[in-house]
Amino acid sequence: MPQYKLTYFNLRGRAEISRYLFAYSGTKYEDHRIEAADWPKIKPTVPFGKLPILEVDGVIIHQSLAIARYLAREAGVAGQTPVEQALADAIVDTIDDFMTLFPWAEKNQDVRKKAFDDILTNKAPELLKDLDTFLGDKKWLVGNSVTWADFYWDVCSTTLLSCKPDLADKYPRLLALRERVQALPAIAAWIQKRPKSVM
Ligand code: GSH
Structure with missing residues (x-):
């Protein structure tokens, strides 16, 4: 078993999918x-100067989704076939495209709030509608078992709902998917024990 070290800030953010x-x-x-x-002082020592990074027996991998895709493969939740893997990747990228719209690092609180409100009010509905259509009445987003796409939906929607609690009220199937992910015993235990943070 390799030695793994995941480095990030004390936030869920871009490391939570790997956790x-x-x-x-x-x-x-x-x-x-x-x-x-x-x-x-740490930044100049990190290849490409951004977090998270994952060290695997000392080899440094950067980019949160490259890290998570690797861990998903190792965990057997990257998708059961090449097509399922591509679909799971596509859903993750779709959610990630949306998450990167937000000005996470904006220091001016007025500017930040206006931008967040605009995205949550005007741009989120399209994403939610499309995700709901994609999920349909299936249990999981892709294939017949849980994939990292389901995890990514749960991780990202947790942050989105903390900004706008009624965000997904029109989409009970997406909310039920969150409950299914959070009811997986290992995930439930992690959510219970993880350090509390706003994002
Ligand atoms: N696409 C990259 C990923 O998904 O890992 C984005 C990495 C990124 O922007 N990380 C931020 C960071 O390191 C934290 S979420 N910010 C500090 C900096 O840029 O100096």
Whole structure:
């Protein structure tokens, strides 16, 4: 079993999908969380200067979704066939395209709030409608078993719902999917024990 060290800030953010995958597979790893104040001195030592990174026996992988896709494959939740894997990737990228619209690092609180409100009010409905249509009456987004696309929906919608609690009220099937993910015993245990953070 490789030695895993996941480095990120003390947030769910872009590392949480990987933490879900570690929890789901029951794999031991170091959940290394750095203080924002220490980041300027750490940044130059990190390849490509962004977090998260995952060290696998000392090899550094960057890009949150490359890390998560690797862990999803290792955990057997990347999709059961090449087509399912492509579909799971596509759903993850679709959700991620939406998440990257938000100005997460904006310091001006007025500007930040206006942008968040606009995206949540005007852009989220289209994503939710499309995701709901894609899910339909299936149990999981892709194939007959849980994939990392379901995890990514849960992780990202947790943050979105913390910004706008009624966001998905018109989509009970998407909310029920969240409940199914959160009811998986390893995920439930992780959610229970993880450090609390706003994002
Ligand atoms: N596409 C990259 C990924 O998914 O990993 C984005 C990485 C990224 O922007 N990370 C942010 C970061 O490292 C935190 S979420 N910010 C500090 C900086 O840019 O100095």
